[in-house]
Amino acid sequence: MNASIKDIAQALNLSKATVSWILSDQGETKGFSQATIKRVKEYADSVNYRPNLLARSLSLGTSNTIGLIIPFIGDTFYAQLVQAIEQEAVRNKYVLMVCSSEGDGEKEFELIKILRSKQVDGIIIAPTKISRKGINLLMKDSLPFVLIDRYYPNLPVNYVIVNNCQCCYDLVSHLIKKGSRKIALLTTDVHLYVMKQRIEGYRKAVADAGLQSEIALEVFVDRSNYRTDIVDKLDCLFEEVPDIDGFFFSTHYLALEAIRYFVNRKIDYQNRFSMGCFHETIALDILAPDMSITLMPIQEMGTQAVQILLENIGNKDFTSRGVVVDNLLMP
Incomplete structure (x- = not known):
């Protein structure tokens, strides 16, 4: 003992x-x-x-524990985000409890209830936006929380996001300056507000360049079975627009699956298309070294989220704060 x-x-x-x-x-x-x-x-x-941490938390009214709920724990972006958040939490002598909602709104709701029962001092969450039950519960209980990467623009809550519309506008504009005139958009999860902003940035760049907008160039992939759905959608795209000369991927895993498609169809993607992607993954460095990237500042996002949360935890009169950070264009 x-x-x-x-x-x-x-x-x-x-x-x-x-x-x-x-x-x-x-x-x-x-x-x-x-x-x-x-x-x-x-x-x-x-x-x-x-x-005895339980006894200590009961006596002090604090557990020095932060909950973190992300949609997909195996996704490289969220894995990097977890690391950034944990580093800042540890620096402030907090322990991080990580959970994955798997993109399921009901599971997100249950995880929030579990974290509350574990007496966490606050929660950082990348919400599914399929359901707002969990967010409504947090607001009702006045438990400090910060939304990260995704958010609800009409809710007065803490959030840390990137300027999705502007960074996508800049990236697509860069592809146009390189000479592309028929740039396809590959996107998914269009129920998310941040995805809508990325689509808006793409459309605005195309319009401002005076290029003809073609519905066929906008490819919406089903997230639940994107590996198979993207094949059918790209087959249709090349049949309808055979002279396509560029691609903008609204998320990194769609870029990887598109490259798999190009390889299987024996398409010389590196010489035929100008390509740009929202954020990167290590494999893209190897498979498409010339791909332009709008890089998310993950370390800054994680640091900001923890700092806002801890300030909220320590101040009962805290006013909700929204932070929008800029991506880095890597042409």
Whole structure:
């Protein structure tokens, strides 16, 4: 059995309060000497003391734990985002509890309830937007939370997103400047507001360049079976617009699946098309080294989300804050 605060206090002839304050890193603020702080901590380590985090959270009213809900834990973008958030959480002495909603609104709702029952101090979430039940629950309970990557523009809540419309406009405009005139859009999850913004950026760039808008060039892929659906959709695209000369992918996994299609159909994509993608993945560096990218600032997004959440946790009068960061165009 691990030693308790009472055991340590008796062994060192100190009060339980003194030991408790020192082991919760309040020794200096309470005025204890460095010698006493060192003596308590070294003895606690020697007897393998482990704090009762549940009891501590009940007594202090805080657990120093943040919940994080992302749609797809296996997605490279979200894996990088988890890492960025965890680094900032750890820097602030918080533990991160990561969950995946798998893009399911009901599962998202259940995960929010579970995290609340675990007494997390706040939640960072990339919402499915299929259901708002979970977000409504958080707002009703006044539990601090921050939306990241995705958001509801009409809700007065914390969020950290990128300027989806402008960065897509810049990327498509760059492809047009390179000479492309028939640029196909491959997109998915159009129920998400951020995807609508990416489509808007594409359309605006095409219109501002004076190019003819063709419905056939806008390809909407079913997210639930995108690996097979994209094949059928691209077959139709090349049949309707055989002289297509460019592609804009609204997300990285569509770019990868399109390249798989090109390879299987023996299409010389590297010399035939100018291509651009919203964000990148490592494989694109190898498969399409000339592809233009609008790169999401993942580290900044994660850092901002944690900082806003912690400020919200520590301030009952906190006013919700929205942060929009800029992507980096990598031509």
